[in-house]
Amino acid sequence: MKKTFFKKVAIVGVGLIGGSLALDMKRLGPAGHVVGIGRSRENLRIAESRKIVDSWTTDPARGAEGCSLVVVAVPVKSVARVVDSIMPVLDKGTIVTDVGSVKEKIIEEVEPLLKDGVSFVPAHPIAGTEHSGAGAALTGLFKDKKCIITPTPATNQEALNTIRELWQEVGSQVVIMDAKLHDIILAGVSHLPHVIAYSLVNTIASMEEKKGQTLLEFSAGGFRDFTRIASSSPEMWADICSMNRTAILDAIEEFQRTLEELKESIARDELSAIKRAFERAKKIRDAHIADG
Amino acid sequence: MKKTFFKKVAIVGVGLIGGSLALDMKRLGPAGHVVGIGRSRENLRIAESRKIVDSWTTDPARGAEGCSLVVVAVPVKSVARVVDSIMPVLDKGTIVTDVGSVKEKIIEEVEPLLKDGVSFVPAHPIAGTEHSGAGAALTGLFKDKKCIITPTPATNQEALNTIRELWQEVGSQVVIMDAKLHDIILAGVSHLPHVIAYSLVNTIASMEEKKGQTLLEFSAGGFRDFTRIASSSPEMWADICSMNRTAILDAIEEFQRTLEELKESIARDELSAIKRAFERAKKIRDAHIADG
Structure with missing residues (x-):
């Protein structure tokens, strides 16, 4: 099988995902020269010193010129703006792809911006950590992880195959x-947990204020693991909440109903109902998720 | 300083906490002979083969006889029942202590059961994992962890000092x-997160049922960490919800208010309010919790 190869690739947003993809594309073959594009010179210098990118610029149009692949790895609310700014310089046959955690709204915003001969393939690698920036990029981040591609009737089949490869x-x-x-699934398994983790930490903070008493110093390993995702980038996650609003609101409401039901069982001291709810959750989690 | 030493110690409930304490008491000096007491012969045999206990019995009164320390490490709703069953055989000067995650209600139930000359010291080591049983016991589990002791006006000062040591x-x-x-703090940093983690997993399960679509296979590391505590013992946690009902209901309601406020910001697409909430949580978490 002929391997996918791009002589020159632009990565817009050299953060955890964009940076990790650049590292692996250079390491494993698919990329010749990688141009890093971003707003922060400091982050781009880190990317260069870590050999994540071969060159860099803060000017998207200049950076994207002559590239046969542009990976837009910026917060989801900025994807369309980036695509719009680079479109004039892109050659026919160029593929633009993204890595955003929201797909429907990005597609809706990006597809009208495409000029003839330029393809957009919406993609979302299910990988990450709570860290951000080029300093957080890792080789092998995507190994054995799922990557969801969400083509539309407008998606070029050849470009889709290339991005899949x-x-x-x-x-x-x-x-x-x-x-x-995709957006409904991710609202449940990723966006909702982030909304809850942030809310839980803020709840503890409110309790501390009301009681005038430190609580967090009495937290243990479970709390640390549970709230790790509350250390994720606020900008990135605020954008996701905005761009996947409907599905996230549905997921929050489903969760509110589940929690309210459990609260009522606790209020009525219905031990067997409480235990049944916990057993159901434990059984599902133990069956589906292997601890690393 | 004279080191604390108990010639014969009974551990009732040789699980994660009771078993780990037994291991360390034998390893570090404070215990001579450790008797394991429990309901499951299989668990007690594991405890014996791992040298967590020197002998074992399923009969609490027989096991506690002649012990100068009895550690009751059973689910919180069973502590008083255990104390009641061993009281007749305890010698004057014996100390009974517990390790439960709820203190007020245990004290209320246990203190009236004490006979003259037997002391009760309510204690709670803030340590643990989501695993349970003697097989999960670890040496060094309590090292550098907090242990909260909650004496009452009835607590014998000498016994308190001994348990502290x-x-x-x-x-x-x-x-x-x-x-x-103690109960308010733990409701916030431990009991509420467990209630939420169980509820989140059940929410995903409900979404899966409604959509007829698997969601969990698209979850990543964040979800795995976030829901790890949903693999904790349902019996133990149902008991805690019952025994610390008031404080847990308060904590759930504080959380519900915080989540509802965030949901409303998302519904109105107030990006800066959403971001502000996330930034507050990230700042607090990053400042207070070191990732291991």
């Missing part, structure tokens, strides 16, 4: 899915 | 605190 070459298992379904 | 000898930092305050 790219993610397979960095070790991911590619799943093709409808954008709307 | 015991926890210090296994490496814990002892904090003396009012039982009511």
Whole structure:
């Protein structure tokens, strides 16, 4: 099989995801020269010193010129703005792809901006940590992880195949899915947990204020693990909440109903109902999630 | 300083906490002979083969006879029942202590059961994992962890000092605190997170049922960490919800208000309010919790 190869690739947003993809594309073959594009010179200098990028610029249009692949790895609310700013310089045959955690709204914003001969392939690698920036980029981040690609009727089939091969070459298992379904699934398993983790830490902070008493110093390992995702980038996650609003609100409401039901069982001291709810959760989690 | 030493110690409930304490008491000096007491012969045999206990019995009264220290490490709703069953055989001067995550209600139930000359010291080591049983016991589990002791006006001062020394000898930092305050703090940093984690997993399960679509296979590391505590013992946690009902209901309601406020910001697409809430949480978490 001929391997995917891009002579010159632009990565817009050399953070955890963009930076990790650049590292693996250079390490595993799919990329020749990688241009890093971003707003922070400091972050781009880190990317250069870590050999994540071969060159860099803060000017998206200059950086994207002559690239056959542009990976837009910026917060989801900025994807369309970036695509708009680089479109004039892109050659025919160029593929633009993204890595955003929201797909329907990005597609809605980006597809009208495409000029003839330029393809957009919406993608989302399910990988990450709570850290951000080029300093957090890791080789092998996508190995054995899922990458969801959400083509639309407008998606060029050849470009879709190329992006699928790219993610397979960095070790991911590619799943093709409808954008709307992607957004509902991710609202449940990723966006809702972030909303809850942030809210839990803020709840503890409010309790501390009301009681005039430190609580966090009495937290243990469970709390540390539980709230790790509350250390994620606020800008990135505020954007996701805005761009996947409907699905996230549905997920929050489903969670509110579940929690309210459990609260009522606790209020009525219905020990067997409480235990049954906990047993159901433990059984599902133990069956589906292997602890690393 | 004369080291604390108990010639014969009974551990009722040789699980994660009871078993780990037994291991460290034998390893570090405070215990001569350790008798394991429990309901499951299989668990007690594991405890014996791992040299956590020197002997074992399923009969609490027989096991506690002749012991100068009895550590009751059973689910919080069973502490008083255990204390009641062993009381007749205890010698004058014997200390009974517990390790429960709820203090006020245990004290209320246990103190009336004490006979003359037997002391009860309510204690709670802030340590643990989501695993349970003698197989999960670890040496050094309490090292550099906090142990909260919540004496009452009825607590014997000498017994309190002895239990304080015991926890210090296994490496814990002892904090003396009012039982009511303990219960409020733990409701926030431990009980509420468990209630939420169980509810989140059940929410995902409900979403899966409604959509007829698997969601959990698209979860990543964040979700795994976030829901780890949902693999904790349902029996133990149902008991805690019952025994610390008032403080847990208060904590759930504080959380519900915080989440509802965030939900409303998301519904109105107030990006800066959402970001502000996330920034507050990230700042607090990053400042107070070091990732291991």
